[in-house]
Amino acid sequence: MEAGRVAPVPEDLIARAPKVLLHDHLDGGLRPQTILDLAAESGYADLPAHDAESLGSWFAEAAFSGSLERYLETFRHTVGVTQTPEALRRVSRECAEDLAADGVVYAEVRFAPELHLQRGLTERQVVREVLVGFEEGQARAAAQGHPIRIGALLTAMRTATHSRQIAELAVEFRDEGVVGFDIAGAEAGFPPTRHLDAFEYLRKENAHFTIHAGEAFGLPSIWEAIQWCGADRLGHGVRIVDDIEIDADGHAKLGRLASYVRDRRIPLEMCPSSNVQTGAAASIGEHPIGLLRRLGFRVTVNTDNRLMSGTSMTREMQLLSEAFGYGLDDLQWFTINAMKSAFLPFEERLELINHRIKPGYAELRSELADRLAS
Numbered sequence: 001m002e003a004g005r006v007a008p009v010p011e012d013l014i015a016r017a018p019k020v021l022l023h024d025h026l027d028g029g030l031r032p033q034t035i036l037d038l039a040a041e042s043g044y045a046d047l048p049a050h051d052a053e054s055l056g057s058w059f060a061e062a063a064f065s066g067s068l069e070r071y072l073e074t075f076r077h078t079v080g081v082t083q084t085p086e087a088l089r090r091v092s093r094e095c096a097e098d099l100a101a102d103g104v105v106y107a108e109v110r111f112a113p114e115l116h117l118q119r120g121l122t123e124r125q126v127v128r129e130v131l132v133g134f135e136e137g138q139a140r141a142a143a144q145g146h147p148i149r150i151g152a153l154l155t156a157m158r159t160a161t162h163s164r165q166i167a168e169l170a171v172e173f174r175d176e177g178v179v180g181f182d183i184a185g186a187e188a189g190f191p192p193t194r195h196l197d198a199f200e201y202l203r204k205e206n207a208h209f210t211i212h213a214g215e216a217f218g219l220p221s222i223w224e225a226i227q228w229c230g231a232d233r234l235g236h237g238v239r240i241v242d243d244i245e246i247d248a249d250g251h252a253k254l255g256r257l258a259s260y261v262r263d264r265r266i267p268l269e270m271c272p273s274s275n276v277q278t279g280a281a282a283s284i285g286e287h288p289i290g291l292l293r294r295l296g297f298r299v300t301v302n303t304d305n306r307l308m309s310g311t312s313m314t315r316e317m318q319l320l321s322e323a324f325g326y327g328l329d330d331l332q333w334f335t336i337n338a339m340k341s342a343f344l345p346f347e348e349r350l351e352l353i354n355h356r357i358k359p360g361y362a363e364l365r366s367e368l369a370d371r372l373a374s
């Protein structure tokens with residue numbers, strides 16, 4: 001092991017560590033058994049497998065196949081079975097419970113209301129049902145001794161044309177659990193500036209938003225998201241490394257855009273497993289997160305699509321700990337970065353940092369020290 005590196009943090013400690021998640025898609029995190037139940041209830045007959053285990057593996061295989069068509073098919077199924085109030089409430093409730101069980105203390109979960117209208121719901125109804133589900137899930141998680149706070153992000157599809165309407169919904173529900181807005185979907189050919197109207201409206205309303213940028217597409221997309229649209233955060237943003245040169249001695253030279261992102265502390269919502277799956281990074285070990293963390297960018301660790309990537313926050317942190325030798329101090333740094341970057345009021349962020357995250361890590365640090373001493 002090279003100097004300065006520590007042994008990976010034991011998995012049970014990572015599982016118990018207080019974690020913060022800013023980038024997680026509701027339709028990418030369903031339980032396989034729930035998909036089967038909902039399909040049976042609604043008469044959805046297109047599922048490719050008929051027991052939870054094989055369905056779970058089908059999702060992981062399809063997502064890792066390298067075929068965009070198969071990857072998109074996975075969302076056709078999760079979206080296909082979430083078209084009723086009951087289904088939306090159930091998957092949101094389970095999402096909150098699953099994240100809480102994974103040790104997440106604060107999560108921002110995003111969903112696109114426009115994808116759930118196939119059976120006659122309106123976008124406003126979709127938002128209401130999901131928020132009720134999150135409330136129920138939070139109450140259950142608290143009763144089980146794992147309190148979690150969930151904030152919803154409303155996503156507009158960048159390939160569609162009514163992002164302004166979704167932005168207005170985000171503002172309408174800002175005091176009822178919606179904390180921000182996002183655009184997602186195919187990046188190439190659909191620059192964020194197509195949705196300027198929505199972003200200008202949100203800025204006028206003093207509302208927060210993040211933009212999926214710099215995942216499939218490079219620097220121009222990141223530049224537009226920040227300088228034209230005014231994004232508070234970047235979804236992924238991995239391609240910011242295209243603006244960083246490493247010389248023969250290993251010194252990094254940042255271009256103007258990379259400097260701006262670092263100087264302004266613009267949060268990067270990085271999703272290691274998902275980025276490897278989509279080819280945005282070659283492997284976890286080669287993921288730009290290692291370099292960006294070293295250079296002090298405001299990096300955060302996220303899951304993206306837990307079902308498709310077969311992952312959790314515990315797993316993402318464990319993979320990073322193994323690949324880069326990150327110890328508890330590093331994991332706490334990622335977690336505090338995320339909490340600082342959350343779309344929650346400042347006082348609530350401080351409260352979580354000072355009363356849950358720091359004491360939680362302090363406890364794990366002394367437990368790890370005890371283990372190493374014995």
Ligand SMILES: [Zn+2]
Nearest residue numbers: 025212235304
């Ligand atoms: Zn995403």
